[in-house]
Amino acid sequence: MISIEGLSKFYNTSLSRITAVDNLTLDIEEGDIFGVIGYSGAGKSTFVRLLNRLEEPSSGKVVIDDETITSLNANQLRVTRQEIGMIFQHFNLLWSRTVKDNIAFPLEIAGVAKREREERVQELIELVGLAGREQAYPSQLSGGQKQRVGIARALANKPKVLLCDEATSALDPETTNAILDLLVDINERLGLTVILITHEMHVIRKICKQVAVMEEGKIVEQGDVLDVFLRPKQQVTKKFVEQVMGTNDEDDGVEDLISTYESGKIMKLHFVGETANQALISQIAKSYHIDINILQGKITQMQQGAYGTLFVQMDGDPDEIDRAITFITDETSVEVEVVRDVE
Numbered sequence: 076m077i078s079i080e081g082l083s084k085f086y087n088t089s090l091s092r093i094t095a096v097d098n099l100t101l102d103i104e105e106g107d108i109f110g111v112i113g114y115s116g117a118g119k120s121t122f123v124r125l126l127n128r129l130e131e132p133s134s135g136k137v138v139i140d141d142e143t144i145t146s147l148n149a150n151q152l153r154v155t156r157q158e159i160g161m162i163f164q165h166f167n168l169l170w171s172r173t174v175k176d177n178i179a180f181p182l183e184i185a186g187v188a189k190r191e192r193e194e195r196v197q198e199l200i201e202l203v204g205l206a207g208r209e210q211a212y213p214s215q216l217s218g219g220q221k222q223r224v225g226i227a228r229a230l231a232n233k234p235k236v237l238l239c240d241e242a243t244s245a246l247d248p249e250t251t252n253a254i255l256d257l258l259v260d261i262n263e264r265l266g267l268t269v270i271l272i273t274h275e276m277h278v279i280r281k282i283c284k285q286v287a288v289m290e291e292g293k294i295v296e297q298g299d300v301l302d303v304f305l306r307p308k309q310q311v312t313k314k315f316v317e318q319v320m321g322t323n324d325e326d327d328g329v330e331d332l333i334s335t336y337e338s339g340k341i342m343k344l345h346f347v348g349e350t351a352n353q354a355l356i357s358q359i360a361k362s363y364h365i366d367i368n369i370l371q372g373k374i375t376q377m378q379q380g381a382y383g384t385l386f387v388q389m390d391g392d393p394d395e396i397d398r399a400i401t402f403i404t405d406e407t408s409v410e411v412e413v414v415r416d417v418e
């Protein structure tokens with residue numbers, strides 16, 4: 076468990092004092108994938124660098140697994156840092172070293188013997204999917220492959236925590252997804268805690284369980300990703316949710332569409348974390364012998380399930396339709412709102 080208490084960072088410039096991180100208090104559960112989202116300048120990088128003291132806090136306390144990071148001396152910090160891996164947007168690889176030697180670097184620093192080092196490097200290469208590229212130089216790798224090297228290097232000393240600062244921001248969407256999948260795989264296999272900084276809500280949506288929204292050095296909103304998506308409170312959070320869900324115009328044009336149906340029931344299904352959404356519609360159509368037409372909707376898949384709305388028309392025996400609705404209401408987490416009942 077990571078516990079952060081009253082953490083602040085001020086920068087004094089000749090003109091003013093900048094508060095990059097403003098009195099943050101936060102707990103992060105062990106084994107979590109914890110997202111921190113915010114716009115440029117919100118203080119995300121500063122925050123994450125305070126956790127391993129790449130930046131010295133102006134005030135406050137950081138405790139990781141009962142070890143108070145903020146009170147360690149330089150020697151103790153050097154040792155403890157091996158338990159905190161970090162990856163960066165621009166990878167920060169050593170350009171004159173091969174893939175293998177980049178990954179071996181933190182092991183050399185930690186004084187690991189050659190033989191053990193080589194075994195460990197090979198393990199890591201397999202883990203991140205770089206087998207065959209051991210002898211390549213960073214300049215010969217794609218962005219995704221470079222980040223895989225970054226991840227392997229960060230994991231070399233078997234850290235308990237992995238800090239990711241915009242680790243996918245330099246990558247295209249497909250490569251981003253592959254790297255996010257790798258992070259989930261590592262989180263599950265190694266059980267390490269991941270703290271992920273981003274300005275992209277779809278990154279949070281895809282892999283995080285918990286999210287904190289940062290603005291002007293503060294956490295302005297925090298919670299379960301699904302809750303934050305469903306009930307964003309702050310303006311900044313609403314804007315982030317719109318990145319994924321679009322603006323709140325889901326009902327646009329659906330009225331016209333509804334008026335073209337002359338029978339059956341039209342309803343709006345609210346998905347709030349339903350895990351079986353793919354199967355739901357076809358299952359209902361089959362089990363209740365009714366026709367279901369999907370009119371319009373937007374569903375997004377999150378780490379905990381599906382979230383969004385779907386307008387459907389159900390046609391057939393009215394009693395069967397009622398039974399189908401009862402099923403959805405009672406047996407799933409989907410909420411049903413009948414919009415129009417055409418008899």
Ligand SMILES: Nc1ncnc2c1ncn2[C@@H]1O[C@H](COP(=O)(O)OP(=O)(O)OP(=O)(O)O)[C@@H](O)[C@H]1O
Binds near residue numbers: 094121
């Ligand atoms: N070394 C520094 N000296 C002075 N000000 C700094 C320093 N580092 C960061 N800042 C300021 O602190 C604030 C937070 O910066 P930070 O880099 O943490 O934001 P960020 O959320 O990571 O932004 P981005 O999304 O652009 O990476 C900014 O106003 C920035 O200008």
Ligand SMILES: [Mg+2]
Binds near residue numbers: 119120121241
């Ligand atoms: Mg940053």
